[in-house]
Amino acid sequence: MNNIWVNHIVRFILYIALQVLVLKHINLAGSNQNYIFIMIYPVALLTLPIKIPQFFVILIAFTIGFIVDLFYVSPGVHAGACLWMVIFRPLVLRIFEPKNGYHTDISPTISNLGVVWFSKYASVLLFIFFLSYFILEIFTFVYAGEILVKTILSFFVSSIIIFLVQLFYSFKS
Amino acid sequence: MWKIARVIVQNGSLVLFIILQCISLFWIVKYNQNQQKIYLHSYQLMAGNIQSRFQNMVSYFHLKEKYDSIATENARILSQFINRSQNAGTALDSSINQLPNQKIYKLIPAKVINNSLDKRNNMITLDKGGSDHIAPGMGVITSKGIVGIVTDTSAHYSLVMSLLHNNTNISARLKRCGFFGSLVWNGKDPSIMNLQAIQKYADVRLGDTIVTSGYSIVFPKNLLIGFVDLYKVEAGSFTYKIDVALSQSMTNIEQVYVISNNSLGEKENLEKRMLRYE
Numbered sequence: 468m469n470n471i472w473v474n475h476i477v478r479f480i481l482y483i484a485l486q487v488l489v490l491k492h493i494n495l496a497g498s499n500q501n502y503i504f505i506m507i508y509p510v511a512l513l514t515l516p517i518k519i520p521q522f523f524v525i526l527i528a529f530t531i532g533f534i535v536d537l538f539y540v541s542p543g544v545h546a547g548a549c550l551w552m553v554i555f556r557p558l559v560l561r562i563f564e565p566k567n568g569y570h571t572d573i574s575p576t577i578s579n580l581g582v583v584w585f586s587k588y589a590s591v592l593l594f595i596f597f598l599s600y601f602i603l604e605i606f607t608f609v610y611a612g613e614i615l616v617k618t619i620l621s622f623f624v625s626s627i628i629i630f631l632v633q634l635f636y637s638f639k640s
Numbered sequence: 641m642w643k644i645a646r647v648i649v650q651n652g653s654l655v656l657f658i659i660l661q662c663i664s665l666f667w668i669v670k671y672n673q674n675q676q677k678i679y680l681h682s683y684q685l686m687a688g689n690i691q692s693r694f695q696n697m698v699s700y701f702h703l704k705e706k707y708d709s710i711a712t713e714n715a716r717i718l719s720q721f722i723n724r725s726q727n728a729g730t731a732l733d734s735s736i737n738q739l740p741n742q743k744i745y746k747l748i749p750a751k752v753i754n755n756s757l758d759k760r761n762n763m764i765t766l767d768k769g770g771s772d773h774i775a776p777g778m779g780v781i782t783s784k785g786i787v788g789i790v791t792d793t794s795a796h797y798s799l800v801m802s803l804l805h806n807n808t809n810i811s812a813r814l815k816r817c818g819f820f821g822s823l824v825w826n827g828k829d830p831s832i833m834n835l836q837a838i839q840k841y842a843d844v845r846l847g848d849t850i851v852t853s854g855y856s857i858v859f860p861k862n863l864l865i866g867f868v869d870l871y872k873v874e875a876g877s878f879t880y881k882i883d884v885a886l887s888q889s890m891t892n893i894e895q896v897y898v899i900s901n902n903s904l905g906e907k908e909n910l911e912k913r914m915l916r917y918e
Contacts, residue, residue: 522656542671543667546664554654603664603665604675
């Protein structure tokens with residue numbers, strides 16, 4: 468039990484560190500007009516164990532979003548996006564529930580539930596995350612086109628990276 | 641205690657989500673400059689819109705007060721104008737003698753609340769009366785012409801004998817040549833009155849302006865009445881028969897001014913004594 472929590476906490480710290488120390492500084496466009504923002508730390512929230520009460524998931528999401536915000540100097544933006552993502556997590560879990568249900572003790576990862584299942588599950592929630600993130604960041608629907616372009620591009624690039632990382636994890640374990 | 645915590649954990653996730661979402665939104669608009677600007681801008685747009693709508697709505701409630709204040713202001717300006725034109729001829733005298741008993745006309749704004757045109761003797765009802773210092777014998781005018789004479793007042797209403805009345809007999813003058821006669825109504829057309837007793841050697845032309853003569857205390861002199869519409873001399877008569885087109889149509893009067901005069905009654909009382917000598 469203790470071991471699992473330590474495991475999760477270490478994972479969170481690693482993801483956040485990777486996000487704010489490395490990925491934050493990556494600018495694929497090389498200019499100010501950057502449309503691709505790579506964010507992989509949401510996957511730490513996606514792979515939380517299924518049995519954790521939603522109440523704690525929300526608290527954890529808010530905390531992680533807040534920590535990332537501190538490094539991005541954008542108080543509230545990441546936190547709000549994380550909250551929007553996890554509020555839909557139970558719904559998406561219910562929609563994609565396998566015929567014989569979930570094993571209560573597992574995390575929704577590739578090694579536990581398969582590549583196809585995970586790709587459906589993660590892409591829906593990640594899209595929600597990026598959409599809400601860019602809405603909160605740009606904060607006006609005057610630039611709805613910009614919001615959509617940034618959402619879609621960032622979503623694709625980040626998803627690919629997240630899949631690779633997850634695949635790597637699943638092979639390792 | 642644990643039970644409460646468990647209930648909160650099981651059911652409070654939506655509430656927690658809303659609270660945390662509000663906190664993050666608050667942080668966004670509080671600590672992010674771009675978002676703050678957008679927020680403030682939208683807020684001002686919205687607030688300004690709401691405020692202007694509200695002001696628009698409220699201004700309807702004050703429409704009557706505004707109307708009244710404008711009417712009062714109009715009355716003041718009009719009375720100044722009349723007083724100046726009345727006393728213009730005596731300016732020299734007054735500067736020498738500092739006459740304290742100059743005629744001072746004061747105008748009281750009032751609104752027509754009842755009017756008739758189709759009877760032989762037409763009367764008008766005004767919404768102000770004795771409590772606003774309106775008394776019988778005062779003249780009633782608009783900015784475009786004359787309307788009638790107050791015949792009776794109650795506390796808050798007054799009756800006005802319209803120009804379109806059998807007993808109307810107003811001393812009027814042809815402005816260009818100075819001849820004066822009396823204005824009566826023949827009971828047919830509410831826009832036409834007759835000017836009688838102009839001698840036939842007067843130089844009357846179509847379109848001549850007709851004004852009050854000032855011989856009665858009711859109306860100050862040189863108030864516009866109308867224009868000569870038609871004139872002829874009937875066979876065997878010594879006087880013109882002049883049709884006057886009223887400058888203020890009696891069909892659509894709303895805002896009127898009652899002329900009060902500081903020497904009202906004095907002249908009438910004096911002239912009543914005239915009967916003794918005739």
